Amino acid sequence: xxxxLADSTRRDIVTRVxxxxxxxxxxxxxxxxxxxxxxxxxxxxxxxxxxxxxxSGREQLVxxxxxxxxxxxxxxxxxxxxxxxxIDRFGDLLNEPKSPRKGTKx
Amino acid sequence: xxxxLADSTRRDIVTRVxxxxxxxxxxxxxxxxxxxxxxxxxxxxxxxxxxxxxxSGREQLVxxxxxxxxxxxxxxxxxxxxxxxxIDRFGDLLNEPKSPRKGTKx
DNA sequence: AGTTTGTACAACCATTCGGTTGTACGTTAC
DNA sequence: GTAACGTACAACCGAATGGTTGTACAAACT
Numbered sequence: 607x608x609x610x611l612a613d614s615t616r617r618d619i620v621t622r623v624x625x626x627x628x629x630x631x632x633x634x635x636x637x638x639x640x641x642x643x644x645x646x647x648x649x650x651x652x653x654x655x656x657x658x659x660x661x662s663g664r665e666q667l668v669x670x671x672x673x674x675x676x677x678x679x680x681x682x683x684x685x686x687x688x689x690x691x692x693i694d695r696f697g698d699l700l701n702e703p704k705s706p707r708k709g710t711k712x
Numbered sequence: 713x714x715x716x717l718a719d720s721t722r723r724d725i726v727t728r729v730x731x732x733x734x735x736x737x738x739x740x741x742x743x744x745x746x747x748x749x750x751x752x753x754x755x756x757x758x759x760x761x762x763x764x765x766x767x768s769g770r771e772q773l774v775x776x777x778x779x780x781x782x783x784x785x786x787x788x789x790x791x792x793x794x795x796x797x798x799i800d801r802f803g804d805l806l807n808e809p810k811s812p813r814k815g816t817k818x
Numbered sequence: 819a820g821t822t823t824g825t826a827c828a829a830c831c832a833t834t835c836g837g838t839t840g841t842a843c844g845t846t847a848c
Numbered sequence: 849g850t851a852a853c854g855t856a857c858a859a860c861c862g863a864a865t866g867g868t869t870g871t872a873c874a875a876a877c878t
Contacts, residue, residue, distance in 0.1 A: 612718040613866080617787075624794040629825055642865055645826075648720040650865095664824050664875040672795045679788040682781060689778045700776075719836080737854055749837055751856075756835095770854050786842040822877075829869100834865070839858105846853075 607678055610654035615639075615649050620670060627669035630659075643667060713784055716760035720746075722753050725775060729763060733775035736765075 611617055619633060634644040651657040653673045659666045674678055717723055724737060738802055740750040761780045761801040764775045 608714055608723070609718040612715040613753070615852090615866090617714070617809070620791065621794055621801070624791055625797070629824075634824095640868065641825085642827085646866075651827065658750055660726060670795065672792065675788060675791050679792065682785040682788065685726065685730055685781050686778065689776065689781070705854080721836090735854075740854095745836085746838060746856085748839080749858085752836075755856095772855065820878085823852075823857105825874085826872080829868100829870085830871105831868075832866090835863080836861105837863100840860105841855080841858085844855085844868080846851105848850100848851075 607654050607656075607674070610650050610656055611678065612646065613650075615644075616651055617669075619644075620645055620656060620675070623668050624668045624672070624675075625662075627667045629662075629665040629667055631665070634669065649680075665669065713714045713760050713762075713780070713787075716756050716762055718783065719753065719756075721750075722757055725750075725753055725757065725774075726762060726781070729774050730778070730781075733766075733773045735768075735771040735773055737771070739774065 611620070615637060618637075622628065622633060622636070630645055630648055631641065633648070634641040637644055648657065648659070652659060655671055657668055658671055659668055661667075717726070717810070721743060724743075728734065728739060728742070732759055736754055737747065740747040743750055748792055754763065754765070758765060763774055763776055766775065
């Protein structure tokens with residue numbers, strides 16, 4: 607999630623497809639890197655479910671998944687709530703896949 | 713920014729210090745990794761200005777910088793606005809440090 | 819049919835990342 | 849003073865990342 611949004615090219619791709627789905631090659635034409643590189647970026651976004659692809663003839667249309675973006679926004683909102691002290695040890699709602707905390711021992 | 717939030721240990725550190733500043737060693741005690749590793753994570757968060765340190769005796773107090781977290785939230789809100797089609801080519805407000813777009817040509 | 823277009827994927831490479839250990843140094847406690 | 853604590857930083861390591869080129873294949877145009 608945040609991992610996927612960590613790259614600026616990827617964030618740029620997200621802004622593009624948020625405004626309308628488009629093919630991988632159309633995307634690739636906008637960047638000064640190889641098609642394969644853009645393809646990989648799309649794959650990363652797809653694995654993070656920020657984006658999904660749909661075949662259309664020989665093209666592959668990339669479309670944004672706004673729900674996942676909202677998920678990320680939710681985490682940041684949670685941060686803000688913590689900051690305001692509104693949350694009193696309510697649990698680790700933010701642990702995305704896993705959190706490497708040491709056994710919450712001591 | 714997103715780069716800094718991409719690691720789950722780092723996100724965990726942020727949640728900790730959002731609820732109250734604490735020393736690096738206190739933080740380090742919570743994770744099953746070396747002190748140096750935690751120190752590095754804090755350094756990453758510090759470079760991203762998500763967190764700042766302040767000496768207090770021999771301890772170094774880590775405190776969250778909520779303004780930067782809000783910055784990230786702003787970017788995601790911008791994404792949502794794009795999705796809703798409210799923004800009509802208003803410019804690249806999201807380009808954090810730099811965007812590798814190919815000369816915005818064609 | 820043959821060619822071009824759009825995609826997928828493997829192999830490779832350099833760099834970054836997340837972690838380690840070891841050393842050094844100022845501050846506090848005994 | 850000396851020991852313990854909290855920190856900083858360098859050196860190193862394996863794995864992941866971001867990029868490349870090359871090959872392969874199906875869809876579409878001629």
